[in-house]
Amino acid sequence: MSAATPKRRVVIVGAGFGGLTMGAELLDAGMDVVILEEGNDIGGVWRENTYPGCSCDVPSHLYSFQFDRWRDRHSRYPDQARILDYMRSVTDRQGLRDHIRLDTAVIAAAYDDADGTWTLTTTQGQRIHADAVVWAVGQLHRPAVPQIPGIDEYTGRAFHSARWDHTADLTGHVAVVGTGSSAAQMVPEIARTAASVTVHQRTPAWILPKPGARFGPLTRTALRVPGAHALYRSALHHGADLVLAPIMHRGWSARPAEWVARAHLRRQVPDRAVRERLTPNYGIGEKRILLDSEFYPAVMQPHVQLVTDPIDRITRDGIRTADGTHRPADVIVWATGFRATQFLDGITVHGRGGIELHSEWARAGRPEAFFGLAVPGFPSMFFIAGPNSFTPSNSNPSIKAIQTRYIRGCLEHSVQLGRPTEVSPDAMASFQEWLEAEVAASVWPDGVRTWFKTEDGQVTNPWPSTVRGFGRQLARYRPADAFNQVDTGVTSFGSDRRAS
Numbered sequence: 001m002s003a004a005t006p007k008r009r010v011v012i013v014g015a016g017f018g019g020l021t022m023g024a025e026l027l028d029a030g031m032d033v034v035i036l037e038e039g040n041d042i043g044g045v046w047r048e049n050t051y052p053g054c055s056c057d058v059p060s061h062l063y064s065f066q067f068d069r070w071r072d073r074h075s076r077y078p079d080q081a082r083i084l085d086y087m088r089s090v091t092d093r094q095g096l097r098d099h100i101r102l103d104t105a106v107i108a109a110a111y112d113d114a115d116g117t118w119t120l121t122t123t124q125g126q127r128i129h130a131d132a133v134v135w136a137v138g139q140l141h142r143p144a145v146p147q148i149p150g151i152d153e154y155t156g157r158a159f160h161s162a163r164w165d166h167t168a169d170l171t172g173h174v175a176v177v178g179t180g181s182s183a184a185q186m187v188p189e190i191a192r193t194a195a196s197v198t199v200h201q202r203t204p205a206w207i208l209p210k211p212g213a214r215f216g217p218l219t220r221t222a223l224r225v226p227g228a229h230a231l232y233r234s235a236l237h238h239g240a241d242l243v244l245a246p247i248m249h250r251g252w253s254a255r256p257a258e259w260v261a262r263a264h265l266r267r268q269v270p271d272r273a274v275r276e277r278l279t280p281n282y283g284i285g286e287k288r289i290l291l292d293s294e295f296y297p298a299v300m301q302p303h304v305q306l307v308t309d310p311i312d313r314i315t316r317d318g319i320r321t322a323d324g325t326h327r328p329a330d331v332i333v334w335a336t337g338f339r340a341t342q343f344l345d346g347i348t349v350h351g352r353g354g355i356e357l358h359s360e361w362a363r364a365g366r367p368e369a370f371f372g373l374a375v376p377g378f379p380s381m382f383f384i385a386g387p388n389s390f391t392p393s394n395s396n397p398s399i400k401a402i403q404t405r406y407i408r409g410c411l412e413h414s415v416q417l418g419r420p421t422e423v424s425p426d427a428m429a430s431f432q433e434w435l436e437a438e439v440a441a442s443v444w445p446d447g448v449r450t451w452f453k454t455e456d457g458q459v460t461n462p463w464p465s466t467v468r469g470f471g472r473q474l475a476r477y478r479p480a481d482a483f484n485q486v487d488t489g490v491t492s493f494g495s496d497r498r499a500s
Contacts, residue, residue: 011130016044018384018400019136024094025404038105046084051164052189054080057291062236062395073223077213110350116420116488132380142339150314158332178335188298197304206284209264210291241466244393247285258284268296277308286447337451341460343367351378366458370423373403379420379486382407394467402471413479420486427482438464
């Protein structure tokens with residue numbers, strides 16, 4: 001887009017990786033942008049998750065912004081605080097800070113057919129008008145706490161891993177419910193101070209060994225070479241697509257990956273009885289694979305107990321399992337994941353002709369979006385990390401970068417037309433047909449219960465191919481071909497008007 005192109009207003013909702021990437025992309029295009037964030041700081045999940053041991057299991061050279069990459073020669077896996085500091089630094093370096101409004105939660109959005117604009121309503125009653133809206137609220141930010149009998153009778157401290165209570169005393173008896181990624185990271189840290197830790201497991205995870213958090217001296221020296229950071233990032237990106245992605249389709253790497261996971265378990269858990277309880281009885285890839293080298297040793301400590309009997313009831317001072325055993329707990333940590341299948345939960349969105357987004361998804365039987373970024377009937381409205389655009393085998397910032405570039409192209413197309421556009425039903429149907437075939441051929445449909453499935457087994461979150469495949473598939477649909485012009489009473493899309 002040339003510098004002479006008139007500015008226009010795009011409202012981005014969310015200031016995590018997706019929202020910041022979208023903001024940087026549109027500022028580069030010369031567009032007028034405001035980013036609304038419900039929290040008191042940027043960061044998304046890296047602001048909200050502050051539990052002990054919190055880090056990312058994707059190396060930060062890959063899990064970083066493509067426009068301002070992680071280039072540390074010492075840290076392979078920085079902790080949560082360093083990731084958040086990195087995001088803050090990028091926000092400042094890229095000039096995004098002045099475009100962000102914090103403590104601004106959106107609860108509704110409505111499209112006006114007459115003038116082709118959107119009106120967003122905040123919890124404070126403020127109305128914000130814009131030509132386009134991009135939802136970048138993420139998938140892993142609404143804590144899921146199981147409704148277990150007696151949960152309201154418990155008198156100790158209880159909180160979700162994403163709402164960590166830093167005032168809680170973790171020196172007594174601590175119960176951790178769940179054995180997913182968050183639990184695997186926090187249990188070793190809690191075990192350092194707690195008198196006892198009880199880990200309640202519903203379904204064991206496939207766990208591959210995780211390299212050390214810091215680079216060794218040879219790697220640190222190699223990363224001094226010009227271009228080494230980019231080469232390392234490229235190797236990680238292509239390696240994940242080549243090795244991890246095929247697992248989701250029972251491809252060539254599935255059996256070797258399972259061998260490595262089983263060997264990792266045998267090496268770290270010598271007790272056969274405990275090892276059997278930690279061995280999954282489902283195919284690798286049916287649930288998200290974990291990378292971790294500290295959880296198994298933590299479970300083997302004498303003051304840490306792994307419990308696989310289902311929880312029957314929460315009591316005033318602990319947890320009773322189905323076998324009748326009661327275990328006291330001074331603190332209960334719910335490491336039970338998120339309500340990830342409920343996209344835009346708590347936000348009412350009305351599109352063209354007054355249609356309501358969640359009603360449309362209910363009629364379809366599941367949330368659907370064109371490459372996770374657009375829905376027919378909702379002009380100039382986009383998602384970052386919408387339905388079926390979460391990669392379980394690579395770096396999600398990479399997927400988001402592809403989506404933001406495409407959304408930029410769609411908005412530039414609308415500017416050229418002077419009118420809003422929306423994804424065509426034909427493009428949506430073509431994509432959905434391909435997606436359903438790919439998902440059906442994956443390990444997920446008949447697999448175990450997991451966070452990315454609805455109660456009736458619909459697979460709503462993961463992308464069923466490689467990140468490279470995401471870009472190649474999306475490139476088949478040029479915005480000028482896949483998005484239809486929407487007639488309005490005015491032709492002011494892309495004008496120099498400002499949102500209020």
